[in-house]
Amino acid sequence: MDFTYKKPEALTDVRTHYCPGCGHGIAHTLIAEVVDALKIRKRTIGVAPVGCSVLAYFYMNFDVTEAAHGRTPSVATGIKRVLPDRIVFSYQGDGDLAAIGTAETIHTANRGENITVVFMNNAVYGMTGGQMAPTSLIGQKTATSPNGRDPETMGPPIRMCELLNTLDRPYHIERVAIDGPDGVRKVRKALFTAFKAQVEGKGYSFIEVLSPCPVYQRLSPVDALRFVGKEMAAYFPVRVFRKEGTIINA
Amino acid sequence: MAKRVLMNGNDAIGEGAIRAGCDAYYGYPITPQNELTAYMATHMPEHRRIFIQAESEIAAINMVFGTVAAGKRAMTSSSSPGISLKQEGISFLAGAELPGVIVNVQRGGPGLGNIAPSQADYFQATKGGGHGDYHQIVLAPNSVQEMHDLTIKAFGLAEKYRNPVMILTDGRLGQMMEPLTLYTGRPPVMPPKDWAVNGARNRSPNFIRSLYLVEGELEALNIKLQKKYARIRKDEILWEDRLTRDCDVLLVAYGTSARIAKGALTVAREAGIRAGLIRPITLWPFPHTAIAKAAERAKGILVVEMSSGQMLEDVKMSVNGQVPVFFEGRMGGGVPLTSTILKRIKTIARIKKRR
């Protein structure tokens, strides 16, 4: 997999609305690079969530549709089933994927839909102003956990890779982190594996990307990268959980 | 050759969808529409089409969203509580201007209610249901034949206007068996879908959205939608007119209630009472003008519904206080009786003529 460092064709040439230090723009670029590398831009269809990345269709230079909050994988299912030769992926935040859309997430994975799910876990609700997410860390202060997340009343953070890894049908499950240049390269590699699996008709793939949100993680951009790489990764282990359909033990 | 078969209403909808070229059906079990989901489970794969039993009604309507966004035909069905769950998805279809067919085989409510036939979802179906200023087209069959025929029509309308279409029926019509002639024509012609998200080959990328954040953009979308709704109101209103030319008593009823009202009408005519019936077939757009015209020389109107009187409001709006409007209805799964309707017809017939 060779990448040239230039603007990918699969990315439009516009300024994004993302805050400085946000992980969404990086993830968009990586997806676009993978789409270019696999030469699938003209048959790729993205499903954008309700969340900070709701406007992803302005940034991606291929077909993209919106989905109601949390129903992103159902919309992706509805597309992929009738256009099985297209490459369909959903792109979702943690509120979208692990709270309001948990049922859709689990059942789409359980059916083994031949789609790719990109799960942007930034441990907060970005779009609505920094509320607690299902993945907010214990003790993490947010607009709706002002004294820190208390697992006694709010439950502990949910580990989605681990949860989905109990299902039979997923082909590839991996957690990566945008925590610095090396992390970014690994995110791209994981996305490449996942999209390639779909191109080859192997089945469902799930890439969880631990991602910085300096504004609502309440940190400087540099500290947000450290938060992702150290604190988030301590709770959400960065590794491959499922490879070629086989469970990988830690 | 047209084929005559015996079928229940739910199956007739399913077979109609298949003959209309429905590419994918997504459902979730709920009585009294289960026959339809089972029919699709058996027959969609035979035609190499897609069937998924979704994890919920919410998932099902959003699978419909995906399939129609991809430029293909899709349907989902449910009954009242499940249709409530679909409302956000229907609003998204309307906002994104996507086709899509939704079947509501109504049952008694509110809440979990019961599994008896009902018409209590009229407001939800015709006045919005979900959030925002939108309308879905609502078709109300009153026989197994119409369950079939209107399903085919629904797919055509949905694509003609890029708008969701609901078939609003009830558990009685869903479960009832009647002979019908199966549709043997071609599926409705598919207009070119240059807007679909099906891969940006030889064109620039498409995107589908209902989000408009730039000042004035959403208002512009709404104005566009209202213009579309005006066109639908102008061109697509359907109703059945029975003996209204000389009627003193005008009955207005749809679906199952219309069948019962027709029974009462026949008996009334035999007794020498000049009764007539308007049966709206499209509930939105509503045949306001047809009702106003049929009521011109009537002493009164009797609206018959299996609800507390929901369509009643549209009928009153049609005549705008010019003719007295009465109501006969049952709620919670109750079905109006011919004898009760007849009694009401007789009372109205005795009213002294206006003017």
Ligand SMILES: Cc1ncc(C[n+]2csc(CCOP(=O)(O)OP(=O)(O)O)c2C)c(N)n1
């Ligand atoms: C049905 C519904 N409920 C709530 C919302 C409000 N809402 C918009 S985005 C969002 C959560 C966004 O958080 P996340 O999915 O983690 O994505 P992020 O913005 O952090 O990228 C919520 C609750 C909505 N649009 N629709």
